[in-house]
Amino acid sequence: MMRIGQSSALFLVACLSVFVAIACISFGSVSIPVAKIVESIRSGEGVYWTVISQLRFPRVLVAFVSGALLAMSGCLLQTLLRNPLADPYIFGISSGASLGVLGALVFAVPTYSIPFGFLGAGLVIVLVALIARRGADWNPYRLILTGVMVSAGLNALISLILVLSPPNMMKGMIFWMMGDLTYAQPRVWAGALAILIIVFGVFFGRALDAMSLGPERALAIGVSVKRLEYVVYLLASLAAVAVVVEGGAIGFVGLVVPHMIRMTGVWSHRYLIPMSACVGGAMVVVADTLARSVWAPVQLPVGVMTALIGVPILIYLLNKRSDVRN
Amino acid sequence: MIIGGRVLLSGLSLVLGLGENWAILGANGTGKSSLLRLLAGIENPLKGQVLADGIATTAFSKKSLARQIGLLPQFEEDHYWGCVEEYVGLGRFSHSAGLWAKSHDDQIMTQRALENFEIKDLSNREYRSLSGGERQRARLASLMAQDPKLFLWDEPLENLDYSGQMKFLSWVCDLTRKNNRASMMVIHDINLLSRFFTHTLMIFADGSHLAGACSETLTLSNLEILYQTRFDQVMHDGARLFVPSV
Numbered sequence: 001m002m003r004i005g006q007s008s009a010l011f012l013v014a015c016l017s018v019f020v021a022i023a024c025i026s027f028g029s030v031s032i033p034v035a036k037i038v039e040s041i042r043s044g045e046g047v048y049w050t051v052i053s054q055l056r057f058p059r060v061l062v063a064f065v066s067g068a069l070l071a072m073s074g075c076l077l078q079t080l081l082r083n084p085l086a087d088p089y090i091f092g093i094s095s096g097a098s099l100g101v102l103g104a105l106v107f108a109v110p111t112y113s114i115p116f117g118f119l120g121a122g123l124v125i126v127l128v129a130l131i132a133r134r135g136a137d138w139n140p141y142r143l144i145l146t147g148v149m150v151s152a153g154l155n156a157l158i159s160l161i162l163v164l165s166p167p168n169m170m171k172g173m174i175f176w177m178m179g180d181l182t183y184a185q186p187r188v189w190a191g192a193l194a195i196l197i198i199v200f201g202v203f204f205g206r207a208l209d210a211m212s213l214g215p216e217r218a219l220a221i222g223v224s225v226k227r228l229e230y231v232v233y234l235l236a237s238l239a240a241v242a243v244v245v246e247g248g249a250i251g252f253v254g255l256v257v258p259h260m261i262r263m264t265g266v267w268s269h270r271y272l273i274p275m276s277a278c279v280g281g282a283m284v285v286v287a288d289t290l291a292r293s294v295w296a297p298v299q300l301p302v303g304v305m306t307a308l309i310g311v312p313i314l315i316y317l318l319n320k321r322s323d324v325r326n
Numbered sequence: 327m328i329i330g331g332r333v334l335l336s337g338l339s340l341v342l343g344l345g346e347n348w349a350i351l352g353a354n355g356t357g358k359s360s361l362l363r364l365l366a367g368i369e370n371p372l373k374g375q376v377l378a379d380g381i382a383t384t385a386f387s388k389k390s391l392a393r394q395i396g397l398l399p400q401f402e403e404d405h406y407w408g409c410v411e412e413y414v415g416l417g418r419f420s421h422s423a424g425l426w427a428k429s430h431d432d433q434i435m436t437q438r439a440l441e442n443f444e445i446k447d448l449s450n451r452e453y454r455s456l457s458g459g460e461r462q463r464a465r466l467a468s469l470m471a472q473d474p475k476l477f478l479w480d481e482p483l484e485n486l487d488y489s490g491q492m493k494f495l496s497w498v499c500d501l502t503r504k505n506n507r508a509s510m511m512v513i514h515d516i517n518l519l520s521r522f523f524t525h526t527l528m529i530f531a532d533g534s535h536l537a538g539a540c541s542e543t544l545t546l547s548n549l550e551i552l553y554q555t556r557f558d559q560v561m562h563d564g565a566r567l568f569v570p571s572v
Contacts (some may be wrong), residue, residue, distance in 0.1 A: 206419055212403070215404030216402070221392060222388050224388045268503060
């Protein structure tokens with residue numbers, strides 16, 4: 001396999017992902033040629049301008065930020081738990097947020113769905129941390145098992161809400177739970193959080209690298225392990241919440257993207273985190289573009305598309321990787 | 327301290343001086359590794375404290391403590407994806423002032439450690455792809471790069487071949503004597519002791535211990551109590567060797 005430096009790989013991926021995002025503005029139920037995009041941006045008026053500024057651009061932006069947050073969250077959790085199967089929803093955060101949002105919808109306070117989502121997820125974050133933290137240190141196994149138990153319990157409650165909800169609301173709810181950006185709005189806090197995590201990843205990259213040798217060795221090297229673990233847990237959880245309350249539990253991005261990048265030979269968190277943001281962002285933008293155009297005017301849940309894209313890519317990379325190894 | 331409900335190592339009082347090279351001997355499960363973890367500030371003692379230059383280790387930040395006392399644990403988790411050079415460079419974590427840049431010193435110390443453990447030609451190899459012995463050399467090199475005042479090694483000879491063991495032990499000898507560092511090592515090979523070490527700490531199964539210069543502590547009766555095994559004493563080139571008798 002051709003090897004390029006990690007920094008040039010980051011530069012390449014960043015450029016590519018921005019290009020992909022811009023290209024996706026032109027696709028949709030009405031396709032807009034790139035020349036028209038440039039023209040309408042310059043003039044700032046016309047039908048195309050309305051479509052771009054009111055519909056396409058906000059949609060691409062929210063998709064990109066969601067993907068970036070999910071991929072970085074997954075990357076941080078895989079390091080924190082030292083488990084390749086970790087993803088942003090492993091602690092049941094998405095279940096907590098879903099319970100809040102769906103609860104608000106069913107009990108007729110839909111305008112408060114986002115605060116309720118935050119509330120539900122926040123409770124899960126605190127609960128899991130409190131239960132798992134009772135011993136001397138963050139034991140990854142206890143943390144994972146606690147999270148899986150909490151989310152199993154919450155999923156039961158979610159099923160209960162779905163069963164008891166009026167039939168006309170059910171389809172929308174299921175749609176949302178699969179991950180759906182149709183009604184999502186770009187939020188300043190989500191963007192700020194994404195930037196914060198990138199900065200964190202760049203500055204604390206070496207400490208995160210050391211964490212992959214386990215807490216004991218990281219401590220002996222001089223890493224303030226406990227503090228770092230708290231910050232990582234909090235950032236990764238908040239990133240997941242920020243996505244779920246807007247667009248539902250978009251699956252697969254957080255699990256797959258960090259692996260995809262590691263398999264290309266990038267491993268240092270200083271590069272891994274920002275690259276996860278770029279690749280995750282681009283992946284959700286592409287998935288969302290497909291979701292709103294392949295069956296247009298019917299919109300599909302973006303979560304279905306991320307899985308359909310992610311699965312073959314990861315399987316391909318896994319096979320290729322084992323060839324290189326042997 | 328308590329491990330698994332047992333009190334290990336009570337009433338231990340020990341002063342380590344620069345230039346000293348200590349070996350820790352004891353049967354399995356007597357608390358040798360725990361003692362090292364305690365000294366490195368990874369675990370806290372139930373009673374008492376660990377002082378470095380007269381200051382309690384709990385008063386240090388993790389980074390500044392790692393510049394005073396460095397520990398190479400026996401085990402670590404295997405999730406590191408980087409190359410050998412970066413792995414060894416991780417030892418410099420506590421020295422880098424900036425979070426991003428590697429200083430000139432960091433570069434030099436890393437290169438010197440790679441050369442010393444003869445893994446310079448493996449610099450760009452993936453750490454995970456190394457053999458057990460090569461990995462062990464990279465691990466030893468990372469503690470060399472960390473360059474603390476007190477080096478703590480938990481069974482560092484594991485996986486090393488004989489030439490590697492001899493080179494490592496004589497390097498530690500030089501390090502303590504010429505560079506004025508202190509070293510403490512968990513080791514099971516009693517016949518290497520008098521050649522390379524200045525002091526011995528024996529930890530007995532009943533929790534008692536014996537510390538002192540090698541010449542005083544290394545006796546047939548002490549070793550037989552320590553390991554609950556009979557030994558034969560053999561003289562070879564004026565040195566006493568101990569062979570377990572079957």
